[in-house]
Amino acid sequence: MTALLIRDLRLAVRAGGGFGLGLAFFLIVVVLVPFAVGPAMGLLERIAPGVLWIGALLACLLSLDRIFALDREDGSLDLLAVSPLPLEGVVAVKALAHWLTTGLPLVAVAPVLGLLLSLPGKGVIWLVVSLLAGTPALSVIGTFGAALTVGLKRGGLLLSLLVLPLYVPTLIFGAEVARAGATGLDTATPLVLLAAVTCVAVALLPFASAAVLRMNLR
Amino acid sequence: MSLKIVDLGVARGGVPVLEGVNFAVAPGEAVVLTGPNGVGKTTLLRTIAGLQPPYDGKIVVPDVEAMTYAGHADGIKAALSVAENLMFWARVHGQRDISGTLEDFALTDLASRPAGQLSAGQKRRLGLARLRVTGRTIWLLDEPTVSLDKGSVDLFGQVVRRHLAGGGLAVIASHIDMGLDVRVIDLTPYRARAKVARGYDEVFL
Incomplete structure (x- = not known):
């Protein structure tokens, strides 16, 4: 398992690995939004949590189709399926690697980008908390979508259509935590619900993803 | 450790391709599967490996974990070096030592080279080297000698011979003579009747 995690992380940071793609996208979205909506301080402050959450969600979506497609193309997926590793474990490790290379960097840069959108100080803290609690769900749900579409060439479009509705609860509760935090409201309820979605x-989903992968390998 | 195939029927994309396949492989023995393109050699090997379920019959093997499969694709990551690629598969199978395997497959000099820079034959050798580090006894090989030169075929033949001498067994789909003393099974007589019947229908219509 650790060998697989190390390999996936190594592949992500080497040339052509796609690490930084999501990060760059997130950066571009958040930098461009103030230009598009104008410099009104109050407005930016109000939409900042939502913009940051949508940016993070779409950035996460960008790298999903790489999770299994590359391993399928070069035959690694077949070989992993006949290896001693349980397929559920393979899926879980792949989701973890995706989160470490996409979700975690997004969480790390979010405070800086929050400042760009004039998000108040305590809002930044709640934004980071909500992203930390929510992005693992984005990776795990995305891995499930990637498992569903692994046999398809250019399955990216179908993958996005399948995964986006499943992302909605995380988006709603995540953005609500960040918004409530920024305006000083109670964050406990949306945070608990967000964490619940992630936990479930x-x-x-690793079990569902493994079952789907087994079918797609036939 | 032995492998027994009993009345096995395999399907590709829902269409039966082979049925009633029966054979047994004893320790130290290698079986070569032949037959025209599309007869179902790859499908049969993938079914035995457990990558897809049989639609009929069964595969009798003392331990499913004893099998390993090498298909058309080598499972090599271009961005990783030769040693990193091999080490990954070794660690997945709980092994740590790859130096002997690198030597057996004449890959020692290439160990630090990115796998993306290897030639097709060298990639194939790296893909086959994975078999050694799995430490498994039943090798299911699908056209293992594709893009190998004469010297590499001999090299691989030696590795297989040593594997067999150590009590291992192998099922190989191949048309190339690797200098092994093997039993050849022609799959043509096992073609699924359903397919033939459908063929007649098409002619009839």
Whole structure:
């Protein structure tokens, strides 16, 4: 398992690995939004949590189709399926590697980008908390979508269409935590719900993804 | 460790391609599967490896974990070096030592080269080297000698011979003589009747 995690992380940071793609996209979205909506301080402050969450979600979506497609193309996926590793474990490790190379960097740069959108100080903290609690769900759900579309050439469009509706609860509760935090409201309820969505996704989806992968390998 | 195929029927994309396949492989023995393109050699090997379920019959093997499969694709990452690629598969299978395997496949000098820069034959050698580091006894090989030169075929023949001498067994789909003493099974008589019947229908219509 650790060998697989190390390999995936190594592949992500080497040339052509796609590490930084999501990060760059997130950066571009957040930098461009103030130009598009104008420099009105109050307006930017109000939409900042939502913009940051949508940026993070779309950045996450960008790198999903790489999770299994590359391994399928070069035959690694077949070989992993006949290896001693349980396929559920393979899926979980792949989701973890995706989160470490996409979700975690997004969480790390979010405070800086929050400042760009004039998000108030305590809002930044809640934004980071909400992203930390929500992005693992994005990776796990995305891995499930990637497993569903692994046999398809150019399955990116179908993958996005399948995954986006499943992202909606995370987006709603995540943005709500950040918004409530920024305006000084109670964040407990949306945060608990956000964490619940993440926990359920992390607990159940690896099994579903492994089952789907087995079917797609036939 | 032995492998027994009993009345096995395999399907590709829902269409039966082979049925009633029966053979047994004893320790130290290698079986070569032949037959025209599309007869179902790859499908049969993938079914035995457990990558897809049989639609009929069964595969009797003492331990499913004893099998390993080498298909048309080598499972090599271009961005990783030769040693990193091999080390990954070794660690997945709980092994740590790859130096002997690198030597057996004449890859020692290439160990630090990115796998993306290897020639097709060298990539194939690296893909086959994975078999050694899995430490498994039943090798299912699908056209293992594709893009190998004469010297590399001999090299691989030696590796297989040593594997067999150590009590291992191999099922190989290949048309090339690797200098092994093997039993050849022609799959043509096992073609699924359903397919033939459908063929007649098409002619009839």
